[in-house]
Amino acid sequence: MVPNRYEQSQQRKEDRAFYSSARWQRCRKRYIQQQPLCECGCGEMATEVHHKIDRKERPDLAFDFDNLEAMTKPCHSRITRERQLEKKSSKKEEDGNV
Numbered sequence: 001m002v003p004n005r006y007e008q009s010q011q012r013k014e015d016r017a018f019y020s021s022a023r024w025q026r027c028r029k030r031y032i033q034q035q036p037l038c039e040c041g042c043g044e045m046a047t048e049v050h051h052k053i054d055r056k057e058r059p060d061l062a063f064d065f066d067n068l069e070a071m072t073k074p075c076h077s078r079i080t081r082e083r084q085l086e087k088k089s090s091k092k093e094e095d096g097n098v
């Protein structure tokens with residue numbers, strides 16, 4: 001299902017609210033203190049925290065350290081892009097439009 005324009009803008013609003021929430025800021029800071037290096041293995045200092053299982057799929061794990069990964073900004077963008085591509089290609093298979 002492709003989200004329509006309204007849903008997309010609602011989603012962005014929701015994302016912004018989540019990422020700017022005090023609770024997330026605290027959680028992220030604590031996680032990075034515990035895990036200061038990017039977990040992709042590049043060895044750079046992490047500045048962002050990635051959700052292994054998408055927050056939309058498992059909102060209950062949004063603050064669960066087991067579901068978090070410390071990342072640099074470029075690594076985080078890369079992994080997010082890769083995941084979107086994966087999702088798109090598996091969606092195509094489901095639809096039989098490969």
Ligand SMILES: [Zn+2]
Pocket residue numbers: 038039040041042043044071072075
């Ligand atoms: Zn990295």
